[in-house]
Amino acid sequence: MTIQWFPGHMAKAKRQVTEKLKLIDVVLELVDARIPYSSRNPMIDEIVSGKPRVVLLNKADLADPVKTDDWIAYFNEQGILSLAINAHQKDDMKKIIAACKELTEEKFAKMRAKGIKNTRAIRALIIGIPNVGKSTLINRLANKTIAKTGDRPGVTTAQSWIKVGKEFELLDTPGILWPKFDDENVGYRLAVTGAIKENLLDFQDLAVFTLKFLIKEYPERLMERYQLEKLDVEIVELFDQIGKLRGCFMSGGLVDYDKTAELILRDLRSGKLGRITFEKPADILL
Numbered sequence: 001m002t003i004q005w006f007p008g009h010m011a012k013a014k015r016q017v018t019e020k021l022k023l024i025d026v027v028l029e030l031v032d033a034r035i036p037y038s039s040r041n042p043m044i045d046e047i048v049s050g051k052p053r054v055v056l057l058n059k060a061d062l063a064d065p066v067k068t069d070d071w072i073a074y075f076n077e078q079g080i081l082s083l084a085i086n087a088h089q090k091d092d093m094k095k096i097i098a099a100c101k102e103l104t105e106e107k108f109a110k111m112r113a114k115g116i117k118n119t120r121a122i123r124a125l126i127i128g129i130p131n132v133g134k135s136t137l138i139n140r141l142a143n144k145t146i147a148k149t150g151d152r153p154g155v156t157t158a159q160s161w162i163k164v165g166k167e168f169e170l171l172d173t174p175g176i177l178w179p180k181f182d183d184e185n186v187g188y189r190l191a192v193t194g195a196i197k198e199n200l201l202d203f204q205d206l207a208v209f210t211l212k213f214l215i216k217e218y219p220e221r222l223m224e225r226y227q228l229e230k231l232d233v234e235i236v237e238l239f240d241q242i243g244k245l246r247g248c249f250m251s252g253g254l255v256d257y258d259k260t261a262e263l264i265l266r267d268l269r270s271g272k273l274g275r276i277t278f279e280k281p282a283d284i285l286l
């Protein structure tokens with residue numbers, strides 16, 4: 001997984017998704033429930049225009065449930081159906097299929113009214129930015145492991161359908177979209193949640209961003225996890241305290257800030273700092 005999008009890439013990705021859209025009845029737009037704004041493609045409305053769509057707030061198991069509810073209400077207000085899911089959870093698949101049925105009911109009723117007898121299965125496509133859980137969801141819906149092919153430049157692979165019961169089928173390769181790049185905070189949020197390739201990142205920089213965010217939004221969690229008594233100190237002081245507590249030292253006995261930063265990010269990504277969401281609908285101007 002890399003995120004290196006250039007105008008040429010973007011145009012090609014858009015074309016590939018547009019081609020796939022012609023084949024399907026309903027779009028499953030996957031976003032990261034911890035960053036439902038930053039993990040959406042900026043041109044998504046234009047790209048899927050006219051197709052019924054469900055926004056799936058994936059990795060909801062890692063996100064703050066109160067904020068997830070706010071996001072669902074927000075999408076509702078926009079007239080977009082949305083569901084909180086965990087792509088590893090079998091039970092959540094039923095909710096997705098039920099939502100797809102609801103959204104395509106009218107279209108299929110019209111087909112039946114025209115006398116088309118053997119009504120086919122509902123056809124769906126998963127789309128989303130890198131690392132949002134597309135393959136995991138495909139495998140979960142398919143109930144087996146489907147080889148990860150993605151869209152490679154210049155390679156035309158035949159489209160095939162994965163049957164999920166009698167009434168639903170899924171295109172076996174997802175549509176890959178690019179994230180937003182227009183705002184520094186968006187970049188940080190994508191990076192701390194793991195959407196950007198690790199070797200492109202400065203862990204100390206990301207850990208500073210994370211600590212500042214936690215001080216503001218989840219101070220108790222931070223204090224509890226790292227046994228901190230107060231947070232109104234310099235960030236470097238927090239690094240020192242956390243590094244000492246967790247044994248992140250260099251050979252001379254000084255705190256190793258790189259190791260400490262990695263530890264903070266690992267804790268965040270694995271949910272050890274609790275369920276965290278980085279953005280609220282009220283924070284964004286849409």
Ligand SMILES: Nc1nc2c(ncn2[C@@H]2O[C@H](COP(=O)(O)OP(=O)(O)OP(=O)(O)O)[C@@H](O)[C@H]2O)c(=O)[nH]1
Nearest residue numbers: 001058059085086087088130131132133134135136
């Ligand atoms: N906790 C949690 N982890 C998830 C969930 N869905 C996916 N993941 C994890 O997120 C990581 C990325 O998932 P993938 O399915 O590879 O994502 P993708 O969108 O196919 O990624 P690309 O191939 O890079 O486009 C994996 O480590 C998954 O196990 C979820 O609902 N909850």
